[in-house]
Amino acid sequence: MGDPALSRRGFLAASTAAGLGMTALSGCGGDSDGGSSGTTTIEWWNISTTQPTKDVWAALAKQFEAQNPKVKVKIVQLENDAYKSKMTALTASGKLPDIFHTWGGGVLRQQVDAGLVEDLTDRTKEWADGLLPVAKEPYLIDDKVYGIPFDIGMVGFWYNKAHFKKAGISAPPTTWSGFLDAVRALKSENITPIALAGKEKWPGMYYWAYLAMRTAGADALEKANDAKDFTGDEFVQAGKHLEELVDLQPFQKGFLGAAYSTPTGQAATVGNGKAAMELMGQWAPVVQSDAGKGLGDDLGFFPFPAVEGGKGAITEVFGGGGGHALRRDAPQAAVDFLKFFASAATDRELVKKTGVLPVVPAAEDALTDANLQAVQKQLNGATGFQLYLDQAYAPAVGQEVNDSVAALVAGSKSPQQVAESITKTAKEEQ
CATH class of the missing domain: 3.40.190.10 (Periplasmic binding protein-like II)
Known part of the structure; x- marks a missing residue:
């Protein structure tokens, strides 16, 4: 790559x-x-x-x-x-x-x-x-x-068009509820909806970061970092939206131990057609082909969906x-x-x-x-x-975001605890 x-x-x-x-x-x-x-x-x-x-x-x-x-x-x-x-x-x-x-x-x-x-x-x-x-x-x-x-x-969703077609998904979802519906449709066809490198933590952070942007608006993450306070309701809501996704069990078997670019990792799982989607940066196609077979013409891209009622827009990007x-x-x-x-x-x-x-x-x-x-x-x-939060924030704060969100994905932290842990680290860095 x-x-x-x-x-x-x-x-x-x-x-x-x-x-x-x-x-x-x-x-x-x-x-x-x-x-x-x-x-x-x-x-x-x-x-x-x-x-x-x-x-x-x-x-x-x-x-x-x-x-x-x-x-x-x-x-x-x-x-x-x-x-x-x-x-x-x-x-x-x-x-x-x-x-x-x-x-x-x-x-x-x-x-x-x-x-x-x-x-x-x-x-x-x-x-x-x-x-x-x-x-x-x-x-x-x-x-x-x-x-x-x-x-x-920028980070966005890379998806398998053939899997979407088989699941009856006529177009990439533009809303979070539509995205969750797409996950359910893929599962009903016995297609793993999403590949995730749970071992490396940072790929899971992308979901929380985008959901925070969509719920609270594009400037919210920077403002929260400046204020050293991520406990606002909209950040907790972002965690709850991610929890909704996790509850659907959308990830590949063994995802918590999966790396990103290894032959059995996140990119290869998508590149070999064993999962329908991954949330990743613009380099994703190269890594999918390096680590797996690659999807060729079956590969598509769509931006992270909007959250209904949120202050953010689908045109606000994370990258x-x-x-x-x-x-x-x-x-x-x-x-x-x-x-x-x-x-x-x-x-x-x-x-x-x-x-x-x-x-x-x-x-x-x-x-x-x-x-x-x-x-x-x-x-x-x-x-x-x-x-990217691990570049925008002080290193310790960026790492805590990764760690806390990984714990949420693994089921060991609540959305409220994620917000509190990040806030605690941010204040310690003052």
Whole structure:
């Protein structure tokens, strides 16, 4: 599978030890060679350690150097978990690379609050204003731009059209009650409705997060995090809606011990036709094919349904992507590289060769897969956006969301207890 999925969660085991072994490369900060040529070297830290992205990005760096003869790009690549560990250490030391991978959200805010990140609002305005608005959301802090996206995506339902047809489901459900009816219809045909990687916890969190958005509205999760209080009735209601689903026993046998991307995991269960649906990000088709057979033309996509009477809309999306930020006072060459990377020509290369979704509207013509076009349509029409909770929140809070929701799915915590546990952890993080 490609880097979009790896960057989301690191759910393919990243070799932390191997990655950390690379950190001898990590002198940070752009510099001049001190000679008459006046060459500027900029360090670009990223997590593109898998193919084809690794080679594509290296080629783009060479292309940028060819267009800018007085600039050299030094690439430092670390796998997902190793990168996070090293960046945590660098943040504590007060010195970040010239250009570095960011998911936005809480970690980027910590780096900004520490005075380590360049405010890009004015330095990129001329061209960044033209990027897909929802793609920029994770990197906006106090209405200022601190990162430039190269990838964006959202979580939604990936489903087996043949299974839906057999169960008499004429169209994907658009309401929660309609979704529960679809689950019942699939069960009546002895089709497992949903595959879930219960062992890894985060896939179950997607349900609670979306139900909270649909019940309380797109801004509710951010407001609750700011207030350190998730005990409001609408968050409890979100848990009750998830409990309704769990009570239908919709998941595959042994789901509590199932991983995401293993041959017997969530993605393979859908890819091999053994379950009708999974709630997952835009990388799902690739992983279904890698871990299983894949569904080909039988695979479809639909957004998370609306909750009747809720404040949220079906056009409000939950997701995230990848971007680049700059260290404070980074050289102009680093800004120029961001502009190059965010150009329509570069974005087309990324879409065609690495499977990311376009962040430059002019590059959308490079997107040919019908399902990914459907995802892009949802993103283009998004009226609200919530970043993945384990990136939007402090790490301990994000982990508690995952743990508490997993306990609800397993039947060992009530919706009220989920809300109280998350609130308790949030207050402890103050």
